[in-house]
Structures are given as C-alpha cells and as structure tokens.
Amino acid sequence: MSPGHLRVPGSSPGSPTTTMNKDLLNRTDHEGAKGPIFFGKDELLVYLRDDKTDYFPGFYDLPGGGKEDNETVFETFSRETKEEFGLDVSHEQIRFVRRYPHTRFPGELAYFIVAELPQEDKNKIKFGLEGTSYEVMAIDDYLASPKGIPIFQDRVKEFLNSSNNQV
Numbered sequence: 001m002s003p004g005h006l007r008v009p010g011s012s013p014g015s016p017t018t019t020m021n022k023d024l025l026n027r028t029d030h031e032g033a034k035g036p037i038f039f040g041k042d043e044l045l046v047y048l049r050d051d052k053t054d055y056f057p058g059f060y061d062l063p064g065g066g067k068e069d070n071e072t073v074f075e076t077f078s079r080e081t082k083e084e085f086g087l088d089v090s091h092e093q094i095r096f097v098r099r100y101p102h103t104r105f106p107g108e109l110a111y112f113i114v115a116e117l118p119q120e121d122k123n124k125i126k127f128g129l130e131g132t133s134y135e136v137m138a139i140d141d142y143l144a145s146p147k148g149i150p151i152f153q154d155r156v157k158e159f160l161n162s163s164n165n166q167v
Contacts, residue, residue, distance in 0.1 A: 034064025034077070037089070043139065046062060060145060062156075083128050
C-alpha cells in the first residue's frame with residue numbers, strides 16, 4: 001500500500017472495504033478517538049480504569065479519549081496516548097481507522113484507531129494519571145477478559161477479522 005493511505009472498511013459492519021486517504025485522520029467532526037496500540041502481532045496496551053468513573057469502573061480500557069478544542073482525530077488520539085502513556089504515535093504507525101456513533105454521547109461521532117508501535121517502545125511507557133495501572137496484554141487474554149469493555153473488545157475483534165488486519 002502506498003504511504004499516505006489507509007485501508008478502512010465502509011461505514012457499517014459487513015460493507016465492502018475501500019481505500020481511503022489518511023485525510024480521515026484530519027477530520028474534526030468527532031468527540032473522541034480511541035483504540036488499541038499493538039506491540040507486534042500478539043500484544044496490546046490497556047489500562048485499568050479507576051473507580052472514580054461511572055463508565056466501566058475497574059475495567060480495561062484502550063488508549064485515547066475526548067477531543068479538545070478543534071483537534072483532528074489524529075491529534076486527539078496522539079495527545080491522549082502521550083498523556084496516558086508517554087508514547088508518541090506517528091501517522092505512519094496508524095494501521096486502521098473507522099468512524100462510529102459515539103457510545104456515550106448520542107448523535108456524536110467517535111473514531112476507532114489502531115496503531116502499531118515497535119516492541120522496544122514498551123520500555124518507553126510512562127504511565128500518566130488515567131486509571132490505576134497499565135498492562136501490555138496478550139490479545140487473546142484481552143479479548144477473553146470479563147474486565148474488557150465489551151464494545152471495544154468487539155471493535156478489536158472486528159479489526160482482527162477484517163481484511164485490513166495489518167498488525
């Protein structure tokens with residue numbers, strides 16, 4: 001695939017795959033951007049949500065969060081990943097992006113982003129103030145965990161089962 005393009009599915013499950021320009025990451029029509037960061041083919045980064053939240057307290061969550069000001073999708077995901085884990089994510093490390101209705105704010109949009117970082121970046125993690133702890137977890141363990149947020153487990157499965165799975 002040529003640089004500057006992502007392979008992303010259409011807007012609904014089961015729709016045909018299309019090639020889209022990475023300009024999708026430059027959109028500002030979202031309230032949030034979240035998704036897994038993979039280290040190799042077998043591990044992903046999660047954090048354990050604290051009990052101060054009413055949204056899945058004590059569950060494993062994925063990097064990302066809410067938009068600030070007029071951020072793009074990529075800027076939101078990149079900033080949140082830096083704040084939460086001290087990791088830098090580049091456009092070139094994005095493997096998948098898909099737009100969904102926001103799970104918490106009806107009528108709003110959120111983006112699910114998949115990034116792949118080198119194995120050695122695990123040593124660069126500096127856990128921030130989000131949640132109580134982080135873990136680099138085997139993908140199968142995350143997908144089987146009763147502490148995974150179901151909608152995000154489903155989206156990770158959807159990515160892994162798609163023809164766009166590049167991790």
